[in-house]
Amino acid sequence: MVRDVAIVAVAQMPNVRAETSLNEVEMLMPVLQEVRAKAGLTQDQIGFTCSGSTDYLSGQAFSFVSTLDGVGPWPPIQESHVEMDGAWALYEAWVKLQLGELDTALVYCYGKSAPGPIHEVLSRQLDPYHVAPLWPDAISLAALQARALLDAGKATEADFAEVAARSRRNALDNPNAQLAWDRPAAELLADDPIVDPLRLHDCPPITDGACAVILAAGARARELHERPAWIRGIDHRIEPMALGLRDLTTSVSTELAAAKAGVSDGAVDVVELHAPFSPQELILRRALGVDDHPDVNPSGGALAANPVMVAGLTRIGEVAQRVLDGTAHRGVAHATSGPCLQQNLVCVLEGDR
Amino acid sequence: MTSQDSGEVLSAPLVIEYPFTRTTGPVIGAFLTGLRERVLLGIKGSQGQVLVPPTEYDPATGEELTELVEVGPGGVVDTWCWVRTPMPKHPLQHPFAWALVRPDGADVGFLQPVDAGSPEVMATGMRVRPRWADEREGTIHDLECWEPA
Amino acid sequence: MTEIELPPALVGKELVRSVRTPARLEYTYTAGAATTRFLTGIAQGRILGERAPGGKVYVPSRGADPQLGLPTSEQVEVSHTGTLTSFCVVNVAFYGQGMEIPYTSGLILLDGSDLPIMHLIQECPVEDVRIGMRVEAVWVDESEYGPTLESIRYFRPNGEPDRTVVQPGAGVTW
Numbered sequence: 297m298v299r300d301v302a303i304v305a306v307a308q309m310p311n312v313r314a315e316t317s318l319n320e321v322e323m324l325m326p327v328l329q330e331v332r333a334k335a336g337l338t339q340d341q342i343g344f345t346c347s348g349s350t351d352y353l354s355g356q357a358f359s360f361v362s363t364l365d366g367v368g369p370w371p372p373i374q375e376s377h378v379e380m381d382g383a384w385a386l387y388e389a390w391v392k393l394q395l396g397e398l399d400t401a402l403v404y405c406y407g408k409s410a411p412g413p414i415h416e417v418l419s420r421q422l423d424p425y426h427v428a429p430l431w432p433d434a435i436s437l438a439a440l441q442a443r444a445l446l447d448a449g450k451a452t453e454a455d456f457a458e459v460a461a462r463s464r465r466n467a468l469d470n471p472n473a474q475l476a477w478d479r480p481a482a483e484l485l486a487d488d489p490i491v492d493p494l495r496l497h498d499c500p501p502i503t504d505g506a507c508a509v510i511l512a513a514g515a516r517a518r519e520l521h522e523r524p525a526w527i528r529g530i531d532h533r534i535e536p537m538a539l540g541l542r543d544l545t546t547s548v549s550t551e552l553a554a555a556k557a558g559v560s561d562g563a564v565d566v567v568e569l570h571a572p573f574s575p576q577e578l579i580l581r582r583a584l585g586v587d588d589h590p591d592v593n594p595s596g597g598a599l600a601a602n603p604v605m606v607a608g609l610t611r612i613g614e615v616a617q618r619v620l621d622g623t624a625h626r627g628v629a630h631a632t633s634g635p636c637l638q639q640n641l642v643c644v645l646e647g648d649r
Numbered sequence: 650m651t652s653q654d655s656g657e658v659l660s661a662p663l664v665i666e667y668p669f670t671r672t673t674g675p676v677i678g679a680f681l682t683g684l685r686e687r688v689l690l691g692i693k694g695s696q697g698q699v700l701v702p703p704t705e706y707d708p709a710t711g712e713e714l715t716e717l718v719e720v721g722p723g724g725v726v727d728t729w730c731w732v733r734t735p736m737p738k739h740p741l742q743h744p745f746a747w748a749l750v751r752p753d754g755a756d757v758g759f760l761q762p763v764d765a766g767s768p769e770v771m772a773t774g775m776r777v778r779p780r781w782a783d784e785r786e787g788t789i790h791d792l793e794c795w796e797p798a
Numbered sequence: 799m800t801e802i803e804l805p806p807a808l809v810g811k812e813l814v815r816s817v818r819t820p821a822r823l824e825y826t827y828t829a830g831a832a833t834t835r836f837l838t839g840i841a842q843g844r845i846l847g848e849r850a851p852g853g854k855v856y857v858p859s860r861g862a863d864p865q866l867g868l869p870t871s872e873q874v875e876v877s878h879t880g881t882l883t884s885f886c887v888v889n890v891a892f893y894g895q896g897m898e899i900p901y902t903s904g905l906i907l908l909d910g911s912d913l914p915i916m917h918l919i920q921e922c923p924v925e926d927v928r929i930g931m932r933v934e935a936v937w938v939d940e941s942e943y944g945p946t947l948e949s950i951r952y953f954r955p956n957g958e959p960d961r962t963v964v965q966p967g968a969g970v971t972w
Contacts, residue, residue, distance in 0.1 A: 317658045319830025322861040325869060339867055355663050355825035365860060368867020411663075412825040416738060420821065424669075425677050426702050427760055429789050429819055431738035436747045439730030440760075447728065447773045492731035492768050536708045540701070540749050540757040544728065659834045659945055663827040669819045675802040681814040688807045715800045719807055787814035 301393050302517040302524030303616035303645065305510040307331035311474040311601035314410035315504040320359060324406045324506045325366040331508040332402070335520050339368050342510075343398030345375045346389040348382035348405035349605050352417050363406065374398070381405065382507060382609030383570075383631030383641050389511050390530055399516040406506035407605035414502055414604070421634065423537055435499055437539070437635040438573035439491040444544040446493060451578050453493055457481040459574035460497040460599060467596025474601040475501050497599075500572040505603025507610045525619035525645045528626075529557030532641035534634070544636055550583035553642040554628075559584055562646070565624040566591045568611035570631045572598040579637065584628060608632065612643050619647045676705045679717055684791035687781050689721035691755045698756040721752035723778045723798050728758075731768040741794060746771050750795055762794040770797055832861035832870060837945035839875075843937065847874045847911050854912035876910035878935040880953075881961045883907050883914045887924045902927050906953055917947070921954035932958035 307330035315323050332338065339345075345367060351359040360377050369375065376392075378384045382405025389401035415433035422428045445451045461481040467473035484497045510520070517524040533549035533556075535542050554560075567586050571577035577597070581587045593599075595614045598607045608631025615627035626646040633639040673681060676692065680702050683690040692703030693716040700708070707714055729748040735741060740762045748771075749758030764780065765771050777795040785791035804811075829837065832848060836858040839846035848859035848870035856863065859870045885904035888897070902924050905914035919927055920936070933953040943949050 316660070316828050317831060319828060319833065319861060322830050322832065322869070325862055325867070328867065352823075355665050355823060355827065362860060365862040365864035366867060368863070368865060370865035411827060413823060415736060416823055420823075424671060424819055425673065425681070425817060426789050428821075430740050430760065430762070431736070432747060432760060433736055433739075436730055436732060440728050440747060440749065443730055443773065444728040488733075489731070490733060492733070494730070538702075538704075538708070538757070538759070540727070540751070540759050541708050657834075658831060659829040659837055660826050661829070663825040664822065665825070666822045667820065669821065670816050671819055672816050673814055675813075678814045679802060679804060679808065681817060682808055682811055685814065686808060686811055688805075690805065690808075713800060715802050717802060717805050719805050788817050788819075 299394050299396065299513050300517070300526055301390050301511055301513045302521075302526045303509050303612070303620070304512045304517055304521040304524050305331050305334035306613040306617045306620070307334060308472050308507040308610055308613060309505055310472045311503045311505040311603055313474060313502065313504070315408060316410070320354060320363050320406055320408060321366045323408070323504070324363055324404065327506045327508050328366055328402070328404060331404075331510055335510040335512075337400065337510065337520070339373065340371060342400050342402045343374065344389055344392045344401040345369070345373050346385040346392070346401060346403050347377050348380050348385035348609065349377070349407055350379050352420060353407050353409060353412060353604060355412050367402070381605050381607065381631050381633055383612055383643070384532065384633070386509065386511070386609060386612060387530060387532060387641060390527060393511060393513045399513045401511040402508065403511060403609065404506065404508035405606045405609050407603045408504040409502045409604050410504050418604070434572075434635065435491045435494060438499070438576065439494045440539065441544040441636045442493050442498070442573070442575040445575050445578065448545045450545050451575060454481065454485060455578060456498050456574040457484040457495070459577045460484055463574070463593055463596050463599035466594050467600035470595045470600065472601065473596045474503050476596060476600060494573065498574040500598050500602030503601050503603040505601060505606045505610075507606050507613055509609065509613055509616065521620060523620055523622060523647050525616040525647060527643060528646045529559070529561075529644040530642070531556035532639065534639040537634075537638065539636060542636070545579065547579050547583040547637050547640060550580055550630065550637065550640040550642065553640050554584050557642040557644050559628050559642060559644055562626050564589065564626060564628050566594060566615055566618055566627040568593055568595060568597065568614045568627070568629045570598050570608045570611050572602050572607070574599060576637055580630060584630060584642065586628065608641065612645070615645050619645050622647070674705065676703050676714070679703065681787040681789070684789065685785045685787040687785070688719060689752050689779070690717050691720040691752070692717050699754060700757050701752055701755040701759050718754065720754040721779065723776055724750045724752040724755075724795070726763065726771070726773055726775045726777060727751050728773055729763065729771050731771060740790070745794070748777070748795070750777060761792065763796070764794045765797055830861055832859045835873065840947065840949050841943050841945045843940065843943055845876050845878060845908060845935070847876045848872060849874060855910060856913055857908060857911040857915050874910060876908045878908070879956060880906040880908035880911070880914075880933060882919070882927070882929055882931040882933055884929060885919060885927050887927070900924050904953065906933055917950060918952035919954070920952040928960065930960035930962055932956050932961065
């Protein structure tokens, strides 16, 4: 029997190219205070806390332990951490609440991509014997996937530019977006590629950011918000690490996660998918079954702001906020991790009728 | 406290260095030994498909794999991209291609640099051959890169 | 694990058993607002703690009171003298050590602070170091003060009678 769990509050900081004045604790604290205030909860009223981050971004051992200072973990709290995007911290918190002993959870994530060599850092997640020693960067890996899409006749470079243009145009309505502008796709196509076939605009910005949500179960959720964003389905799947073992033109893990999460069980009002590179949005639309959907990434998505470890939870938060506001009834959020969409999480959120 | 209150914020360089030495085990050890000897190896999977680089377990069934096979020497480009401005740690420091190179006899490609000279030379399906490093120690770097064949 | 059969081309060759995979990453670390305030104080020969309203005095502060989850907004200058609350005598050499073995590192609760700071204890034979010992900071020459804890060379006993009960800072109870 699955317990009803909902998101009842969302907070994020404005995404910036680099937060050079504040350390991670100072950067995160206002987001935590805001999300708890929105839910009307103090830390000692929250049952479980789970965070997502990676110390490799900041180059500091136990960075994530230091940032717990910002939570105010006293009296001692039940707490966990994943070396993953906050979307997976949310998954762990959702599982924890399924056990029935606790009714609320704080999920947060943060990441400063600016201080370090982000591409070198991300390459540390690759096969340590055969791939990591070559130090391939994330753009090159995404470009391999883009080429595979073009070769298969599944997309054109104009399609990539369309995603890039639409994302930044949508971001004009998002006060938290980092990149927001309105340029026609044809103009973007005229730029030279940086890693063929990808152009600069097909790639995400480098971003520092943080995001947090509050989860609540059953009756507790109704006490905290008049219109909770219920998690109707949530699932995540992973594909093999070696790129050669995968079909880079599809996302079988997203398809499976979407099926398990029940995406097609009802009408979808809004989609927020985590596609740091424009060709990936095309793959994910098909995998989620929302290929022609008119409202994909109204926030601008990861192309408008890509705080590593945060962009996935932010997609879930963007859908949840629209359900909480009443501007959407049912939405789908997606998060990804690993090179070329290796691991994918799908979450279906819905308000009460 | 806002960031504006603090005046000039201090910063300093921070270097992290890991001198890892990794145990290879017999399968990866065989593959790297092969590279040192200028021999490319794959391994037969549960369905008879040849995997490069060889893995200890079948990626679909999890079954332990033991049958190493020689592959190559040449291969085919399954997908590629062109790096116009190499990053400092890239294997080549002039414009080059990354590709998934599938050695002859293998069913799977693996990530390798291709020194093609220009992106116009690159095409999915093109044939390539390995350029071996002059000095080889049994690491992935023994394969310096691939060239159009 | 089943024995792996080597293909003919590798029979008789010495097998690779391990591989070096060095990794070096270079970052620019931002101290953040609170640490900047602390290190700026050090560069002026002052030791500054911080506290959130109603919170303990932390030296150095990282910007948050970990009990309250609030920003530490008030600065509190603390003494250069304190009480040793714990210590450890290091007898084993390790990569990167700068000190002669044996040496003592200790936790010093500076007068006015609620949490101890870690630093070296010198000018005291290791067998004489004890909890409750009163110590004072020994700084580098004033002309060499900089935004680093190395501006304080070490702490040494100052001759005051030992404190048998260690008090937290003013206005705070456990």
